[in-house]
Amino acid sequence: MKNLIKRIVDKIYKKSLLNKPVVSCRINIGDYVFVSRWLDGDPHDPWYVSTLKEILIDKRGTYFKVDGSEIWWKHIKSITKEEGEEIIRTYPMLEFLY
Secondary structure, X not given: OHHHHHHHHHHHHHOOHHHOOHHHHOOOOOOEEEEEOOOOOOOOOXXXXXXXXXXXXXXXXXXXXXXXXXXXXXXXXXXOHHHHHHHHHHOOOHHHOO
């Protein structure tokens, strides 16, 4: 079960989205995304699946806000709606842990 989130997190890490400007990651407002606080892929860490609502760039880095969550998330990966539904089905309670 941890493998699905780990695969998505691995994709984020391999693409080095954290070291590039937001414009290069090709994620737009309204895109379906997976966001998390950390890159280790632990399903018990804070994460969320929703549509991207807002992007904030400041001196500390780039942060993302998604629909349904008031948290500013650090790590993001564009996913399909089907991938998001599979994550929610696999981990139905964890999206509410944080």
